[in-house]
Amino acid sequence: MILGIVGAGQAACTLILELIRGNFRGQVLIFNGEAIPPYQRPPLSKDWLQNPSRDRLNLLPKIIEQDSRITWISRTVTSIDPGRGTIRTRDTAHTVDHIILATGTRAKKLEIPGLSAQQNVSLRTLNDAENLRLNLAQASTINIVGAGFLAFELAASLSKFGITVRILAKGPRALPQVGLDTAEYLSSRSDALIMTETRLIKFDRKAQSLLSNQGPISCDLVITAIGSEPNIELAEASGLATTSGIPVDVNMQTNHPRVSAIGEVAEYHHTLIGKKLRIESIAQANETACILATHLLEQQSVRHKIPWFWSNQGSEKLQIAGFSERSDDSFLLMDKPHQRVVLRHKDGRVTAVEAINAAREYMAARRLFESNEKSISLNTVQQAGSIFSLLQSSSS
Amino acid sequence: MLYVTFIDPSENEIEANFEPGDSLLQAAVHAGVDGILAECGGGCSCATCHVILSSAWAGTLEPPGPQEADMLTFAVDPTPQSRLACQVQLKTEHNGLTLNVAKRQY
Numbered sequence: 001m002i003l004g005i006v007g008a009g010q011a012a013c014t015l016i017l018e019l020i021r022g023n024f025r026g027q028v029l030i031f032n033g034e035a036i037p038p039y040q041r042p043p044l045s046k047d048w049l050q051n052p053s054r055d056r057l058n059l060l061p062k063i064i065e066q067d068s069r070i071t072w073i074s075r076t077v078t079s080i081d082p083g084r085g086t087i088r089t090r091d092t093a094h095t096v097d098h099i100i101l102a103t104g105t106r107a108k109k110l111e112i113p114g115l116s117a118q119q120n121v122s123l124r125t126l127n128d129a130e131n132l133r134l135n136l137a138q139a140s141t142i143n144i145v146g147a148g149f150l151a152f153e154l155a156a157s158l159s160k161f162g163i164t165v166r167i168l169a170k171g172p173r174a175l176p177q178v179g180l181d182t183a184e185y186l187s188s189r190s191d192a193l194i195m196t197e198t199r200l201i202k203f204d205r206k207a208q209s210l211l212s213n214q215g216p217i218s219c220d221l222v223i224t225a226i227g228s229e230p231n232i233e234l235a236e237a238s239g240l241a242t243t244s245g246i247p248v249d250v251n252m253q254t255n256h257p258r259v260s261a262i263g264e265v266a267e268y269h270h271t272l273i274g275k276k277l278r279i280e281s282i283a284q285a286n287e288t289a290c291i292l293a294t295h296l297l298e299q300q301s302v303r304h305k306i307p308w309f310w311s312n313q314g315s316e317k318l319q320i321a322g323f324s325e326r327s328d329d330s331f332l333l334m335d336k337p338h339q340r341v342v343l344r345h346k347d348g349r350v351t352a353v354e355a356i357n358a359a360r361e362y363m364a365a366r367r368l369f370e371s372n373e374k375s376i377s378l379n380t381v382q383q384a385g386s387i388f389s390l391l392q393s394s395s396s
Numbered sequence: 397m398l399y400v401t402f403i404d405p406s407e408n409e410i411e412a413n414f415e416p417g418d419s420l421l422q423a424a425v426h427a428g429v430d431g432i433l434a435e436c437g438g439g440c441s442c443a444t445c446h447v448i449l450s451s452a453w454a455g456t457l458e459p460p461g462p463q464e465a466d467m468l469t470f471a472v473d474p475t476p477q478s479r480l481a482c483q484v485q486l487k488t489e490h491n492g493l494t495l496n497v498a499k500r501q502y
């Protein structure tokens with residue numbers, strides 16, 4: 001089974017980790033749209049600004065990253081075709097058995113008239129965080145638009161740089177994700193000045209201040225932290241069902257059997273809550289990835305095998321691959337001193353291989369029987385002269 | 397007590413006791429080592445008891461016989477130090493031997 005994972009964030013990496021731990025026997029193509037190896041996002045708004053080491057953020061141990069089952073493709077996926085199992089980038093196309101969308105979300109942007117892109121930043125990626133750090137040297141006052149967790153975390157980190165921070169909330173209170181008590185407590189503990197009911201009108205470049213319904217608010221830099229939007233465009237364009245995310249069933253499958261979605265982008269029925277949810281958290285990323293990994297590993301555990309048998313008779317070791325009826329014909333393929341290989345066959349197909357002291361022929365037959373071709377033509381083996389060389393030529 | 401050490405696919409080190417004449421597979425099964433399937437139960441007919449001798453011990457075992465060598469070509473990513481645990485007879489001088497269990501058996 002070849003899996004194609006779109007996105008190399010938290011959910012994708014947990015999926016890979018679980019698959020490798022679970023002895024996954026297929027191959028994985030993983031498309032990383034960012035130019036750096038997978039990293040953890042949570043530290044970026046917390047202590048990372050003080051202690052900006054990239055290594056500390058690594059999501060995957062080297063040994064997993066370099067596993068031979070995984071192929072990293074450093075490209076953004078431009079389209080998927082669920083029917084054909086195709087994943088396209090700007091200049092490449094790949095065919096897989098199953099597509100996994102782990103595209104996450106992106107920061108919502110807020111246009112503020114008069115404010116240049118350099119002065120209006122957001123924080124989602126390591127690249128964003130590194131940019132923000134470069135900007136800090138020139139900043140003495142920063143306004144954070146939005147009053148959620150990200151805003152509060154950033155305010156706490158930025159204050160450590162001696163920067164004056166304001167949190168501008170559009171609504172009547174900060175931290176609407178938590179109860180009023182909790183929000184009030186955290187607001188009282190924050191180093192930032194919190195302004196509620198604040199509507200921004202524009203940025204006055206000369207005065208370097210934001211004009212708002214509450215009057216001018218001076219600042220060197222604006223950080224927008226007003227939430228995120230799910231990256232569902234690939235799903236939409238390929239005709240998959242979408243809502244505020246990508247709806248999936250209990251096994252993380254979308255409405256197309258060849259496509260699953262995990263992480264923040266997936267909207268799934270949370271059994272313990274009893275509702276369809278799309279939660280933006282590490283916990284959701286990891287849980288959805290683990291559910292999918294279990295499902296994929298269960299599918300592979302049903303490994304169909306052909307019958308095989310062996311018998312040691314003194315110095316003669318007989319090994320049989322396949323299943324023949326008594327009436328099947330025999331063809332002596334190899335007859336060397338102490339080594340014999342007999343093909344049992346019917347209607348031009350090999351039904352079983354009887355190998356005496358010829359383990360390679362026996363194992364090659366097992367592999368060929370279990371490969372996609374499933375049946376071996378008598379003619380081709382006769383021409384190849386040995387099953388092992390037939391296997392080698394068919395796998396090269 | 398004589399022992400060999402297996403490093404399983406999750407990097408756990410397990411000490412397995414043996415009597416001279418036991419196969420590596422028997423020692424592993426008794427110690428409950430993870431990651432060895434041994435689908436044919438020691439018959440040199442499945443290649444799912446693949447272990448890899450640690451480099452410090454390279455060359456200390458008798459080389460694999462022709463049957464084992466043939467089977468090993470079908471193990472997953474075999475190396476020159478690969479062995480089928482069921483085909484290695486342990487002797488007193490193997491006390492302390494260290495082996496990695498193959499990451500995958502198929």
Ligand SMILES: Cc1cc2nc3c(=O)[nH]c(=O)nc-3n(C[C@H](O)[C@H](O)[C@H](O)COP(=O)(O)OP(=O)(O)OC[C@H]3O[C@@H](n4cnc5c(N)ncnc54)[C@H](O)[C@@H]3O)c2cc1C
Pocket residue numbers: 006007008009010011012031032033034041042043044045075076077078102103104105123124125150231234262263264265280281282283285
């Ligand atoms: C600053 C910050 C702090 C956070 N703090 C916390 C916290 O304290 N606690 C918590 O629980 N959560 C926190 N989160 C949220 C958490 O990081 C996310 O919930 C989690 O990363 C989601 O995982 P994911 O795999 O769904 O998405 P992501 O980790 O965002 O990964 C998606 C990846 O897909 C890539 N991608 C998208 N489209 C394509 C494409 N077409 N082709 C190729 N690649 C593509 C993206 O570039 C991205 O790398 C924080 C997030 C941020 C940004």
Ligand code: FES
Pocket residue numbers: 421433434435436437438439440441442443444445467480481482483
């Ligand atoms: S147990 Fe089957 S080859 Fe060793």
